[in-house]
Amino acid sequence: MEDAYQKYRFSAISIKKEVAARFRAFSRLVSDSHTRTLEAVMDFFERNDLSPNDDLGINNNRTNKRINAVIAILKNIEKQQTLPTKVMLDTLFQEMSQVENQEAEESFDFGTPEPFSRDRELEHYQNRYEEMRQQLGQYKNRVQNVMEQLTYVKGTFGKGHFKLDMGKDEFEKLKKEL
Known part of the structure; x- marks a missing residue:
């Protein structure tokens, strides 16, 4: 070259x-x-x-024409797209509020709830406790796996930082699980 x-x-x-x-x-x-x-x-x-x-200021006729064209486009968008959409949304929300008012006026009878017996209640909480312990164990294992994939990188001009050696797909999968 x-x-x-x-x-x-x-x-x-x-x-x-x-x-x-x-x-x-x-x-x-x-x-x-x-x-x-x-x-x-x-x-x-x-x-x-x-x-x-x-002169690129307002006094320039060509610039004024361009500004006026942009204003015309924005007004057209407002008339043709924004206002009809707003009217449709307003109508939809009015209908939704009317339906909610009608539903609020109706009363529902759910019947009398069955009381838990003491043994049944204790069993329910024990099962729930075991489920929570298993979930906690799974979370601990996941965190340990992530911690094993961390490596310390010493900074050239300051503090070092940790780098996660994990592919993007694997990271996305982990994010969804948590």
Whole structure:
């Protein structure tokens, strides 16, 4: 690439020293050479049909037309999409509130609940306790597996951190389980 670049002939342009220094600083940010920077700047102005003398403020007629076009598009979206959707949602919520009011007015008889006997209640809580212990054991095993997949990575410029050696699919599966 350098060879192709060196084949071009160059020309000198007289520029004030302060402007040249400013351009060099700008050129370092934009491109690897002054020529390419200047070409990029000129291409930008040509592509956007702009002149450095153009006023990009509100007084620019072309800008006013573009702003008015955007306003017209937004108003059209509001009329055609947003307002009808809002009306539909309002109607839906009104119907839902009417249904809820009707349901609230009706009373349901659930009957009398069967009281638990002391033995049955004790058995229920013992079963639940065993289930919870099994779940806790499973969670401990999962946490231990994750802890085994952690490795400490020493930081170059500060504190170190832990890295989890786990594939994305395996991590997603673990997230869903928990």
